[in-house]
Amino acid sequence: xxxxxxxxxxxxxxxxxxxxxxxxxxxxxxxxxxxxxxxxxxxxxxxxxxxxxxxxxxxxxxxxxxxxxxxxxxxxxxxxxxxxxxxxxxxxxxxxxxxxxxxxxxxxxxxxxxxxxxxxxxxxxxxxxxxxxxxxxxxxxxxxxxxxxxxxxxxxxxxxxxxxxxxxxxxxxxxxxxxxxxxxxxxxxxxxxxxxxxxxxxxxxxxxxxxxxxxxxxxxxxxxx
Numbered sequence: 001x002x003x004x005x006x007x008x009x010x011x012x013x014x015x016x017x018x019x020x021x022x023x024x025x026x027x028x029x030x031x032x033x034x035x036x037x038x039x040x041x042x043x044x045x046x047x048x049x050x051x052x053x054x055x056x057x058x059x060x061x062x063x064x065x066x067x068x069x070x071x072x073x074x075x076x077x078x079x080x081x082x083x084x085x086x087x088x089x090x091x092x093x094x095x096x097x098x099x100x101x102x103x104x105x106x107x108x109x110x111x112x113x114x115x116x117x118x119x120x121x122x123x124x125x126x127x128x129x130x131x132x133x134x135x136x137x138x139x140x141x142x143x144x145x146x147x148x149x150x151x152x153x154x155x156x157x158x159x160x161x162x163x164x165x166x167x168x169x170x171x172x173x174x175x176x177x178x179x180x181x182x183x184x185x186x187x188x189x190x191x192x193x194x195x196x197x198x199x200x201x202x203x204x205x206x207x208x209x210x211x212x213x214x215x216x217x218x219x220x221x222x223x224x225x
Contacts, residue, residue: 023062026052028073035115040122042066068131071119075135079142081108086146095190097147102166102186105143106174117175132168140164162193 030048038044045066049059063069082105089097109116123132140163149159166189174182 020062023052023054024073025077027054027062028070028077031070032074032112032115035112035118040067040071040115040118044118045070067122068128071123071128072131072135074116074119075139078105078108079139083142083146089147094147098143098163098193099186099190101143101147102163102170102190103183105139105167106170106182106186109171110174113175120171120175133164136164136167139167166190166193 027045027048030051031044034044034047034051038047045059045063046056048070049062054062082101085108086101086104089100092100122128123135137160140160143163144159149156151159166186170182170186170189173185
């Protein structure tokens, strides 16, 4: 949240610019302790907010979308932790960068595995597909940027689409089947990514657009004979 909401009966210090951010993280910490028992739902949000002295009105202002907001907070916390832990990619080949990025992102989510399972189950609901997709895309974008990707053409989107398609199943495998299963899956998918990148290297995907542009130009400005 970028602005501190005007909360009723807010605790001392609530007018500080970063109060809402700090309170969100405190509520999330409380939720992680309770999620294995309560699940990821509205009750969890209410219990975690109450543990931090927030009223129902305060909760509505801080987390208007309830468990969806809470799930987004957890996901973005993991993104931030992963990027902070990754360090400088200099000296690593692109394959190694992507492997390290994925491994680190998966690892930071294992700090609270049981709570993470509840959050993953919540995110898997059809009603939350939009949230899951947007968060996964943002993660893929952050990891590719860390890896040094500066593409602005269609490669920008293809790379993030591919990495997004790896993240979710890899996370699911890590949570429910263990590290060996997720590592094997990631290794195989990275091989697919590298094969795809090699194939793309010899292709000129802008050629059809150029041809159409040239054709339209000739129609508009025919050559004189």
